[in-house]
Amino acid sequence: MTTTTEKYVGQSILRREDAALITGQGTFVDGIAMPGALHLTVLRSPLAHARITSVDLSAALALPGVVAAFTGADLASEFAIGLPCGWPVTEDIKIPEHPPLAVDEVNHVGDGVAVVLAVDAATAEDALGLIEVEYEALPGVFDVEAALEPGAPLVHEGLGTNHCYTWPLATGDVDAAFAEADVVVEGRYLQQRVLPSPMEPRAVLVSPDPVGGGFTIYSSTQVPHFLRDIGAMVVGMPDSKLRVIAPDVGGGFGAKLNVYAEEALALALARRLKKPVRWNETRSDHHVATTHGRGQVQRMAVAATREGKILGMKVDLLADMGAYLQLLTPGIAVFGAFTYCGLYDFGSYSFTCRGVFTNLTPTDAYRGAGRSEAAYAHERIMDDLARELGMDAAEVRLINLHPKFLENRTVPSGVMYDSGDYEPCMREAMRLVDYDAVRAEQKQRRESGDTVQIGIGIGNFTESGGLSPSKVAAGVRLQSGGWEAATVRMLVSGKVEVVTGTSPHGQGHETAWSQIAADALGVHPDDVEVLHGDTAVAPFGRDTYGSRSLPVGGVSVHMAAHKVVDKARTIAAHLLEASEDDLSFEDGRFTVGGTDAGITIQEVAMAAYLADNLPEGMEPLLTAENAFDPPNFTWPFGTHICVMEVDTETGFSRIRRFVAVDDCGHVVNPEIVAGQLHGGIAQGIGQAMFEEATFDADGNPTTGTLADYQFAAASDLPHIELGSTVTPSPTNPMGVKGIGESGAIGSSPAVVNAVIDAVAHLGVTHIDMPATPQRVWRAIREARG
Structure with missing residues (x-):
């Protein structure tokens, strides 16, 4: 039996999604017209920790155009449960109540206190200013280390502690290694x-169904299936009564991998008032009411020989939960446990993570969740080890890399990586950046006393992408990830419909999935329509996050398409009066070996639809469903190298070159891969050099607007030079791995290591992110005494 030769997989076909987006024809939640929809606004607490003593809505209700206003107590009966934590990492984890609207106590700035519904957004916003709330201020705690000190203020007094959980992992004899x-x-x-x-900030629109009694939720979400299932639980209605549609989504980065209070409030209020309800997030809302990323104190130690060979590693984390546990909050730091050992081969490893409550906005997933934090720590300490031993940073890494393996290798953290060939990847990055020449220039600049010094930073990494399998792995049950569903249909017209449970928000699924189906079915990608993001169209799915879409969802499409071909083969053999074994399938046509007799898959689809001449017992229609549950994560890897110029008189740093060599197995669309890497690297550079959410001593955000929170501008970013190696994954028949988060994982350590390396000869050995000019200048001044 032969199958169609790949024609489209591996090609840089232009993204079909882009034409509508770049011409302003996209469909976003805020652009969906809904006559009669009420505009929801949320009054947010200005205090980080306080008791609510009274809320007076009377003035707001008297404002013309205001339809309703409610406190948390008014709406308590609308919710069957509070917002749930979907990833309780230990049996004894402490999970505080999290009502969609605060009733008695607020626990961070931005905690919702009351809601207003009005005929338009401006009126609703004006009404918020008329609500009078009296608070009794309570002491707060805003630092994870301080939160664990004896006598620290308690975020949730009823829990009796700010300690959320402790999650340990150990392999080998760590004490002996040290x-x-x-x-x-x-x-x-x-x-x-x-x-x-x-x-695109978050947005939600809920419309009651006047016929069936259900509701349609339009949401700018990464997880429409999660929203359907969890939203139904929170408001206490059957999930069969909810349809969730994620239209075009203007970016997510993990922040939209959640079910938020505003979605629950809009649904409950649409049910209560029997009218459509919409809410649009402002940037001010986003800075206090959407989950934050990262937030960890990492203590790490490595034990090594004089030759630089690592013997053991210890990791101790304090992870900032914020005031509540959102969907995945406690699991984010734990998820990184398996990759703090990175690409390096040694015998003993211990990891402990303590989750800690603070009076700040909850944290949750952010691009590279858990793995980005891990890569940053292990690459920082590899440079620290190299300096301690007087070795080159590349040399100490090369002698510790795992040897090549093409199928399953148990690593120090106790999990199995699927495949890896790390040295060629790292050496290719060194070749592209001309490593030895840069080191020679660095030496010359140091000897000449140039005020502008250069540094080289390396970011080696691997990540547990393709979130799966559904089974327990290394003692952690993932409450997300797992299987993914796909359906492939050959229509009467000969066109193809692909239904996928993944829900893209910029990843290019419509293009890539059409390439996969086209190759399997022998059709052109333009003849394939990809349907997604609607729980009525795709009732089963686990959605998009964690670099899982291609190695789970795309592979499921591949497998479903091959099921269609298998069924078509049986029908074709019947129609051609031939044996299935004698049929070949090439370019969408079944041919009887040694003859000119044949039939196209489109003709088979028509025969399957008419159903008047099918094999005995064969069901009509040429369609197939598939649910793929992989046996392991995929483990993409890479080496990112940054060459940085640092002005030692001002601390100003400029990236001169950035090289990224990544291995994500076989590639479906190189242009999409490049785009994902560019975006991720930009975010990693942003964290390394510019971004930081800060707060004053009372927990008030001091970066509450985009005027205060600094991003990397286009002018701050270098030309990004990409390279690749290919090490197929054995976990799936396509040999693919994820790539969506890799750029954000390898880039931050490469950038920070480069900054420190540029000034290490001056005595600087440590700079925290973001490595702003002020921090770099201060570190140089302190090192010089």
């Missing part, structure tokens, strides 16, 4: 809070 080591290097690294800040 006792035998020639050198032990320790580091303390900070992962500052960052704001995901997608181009």
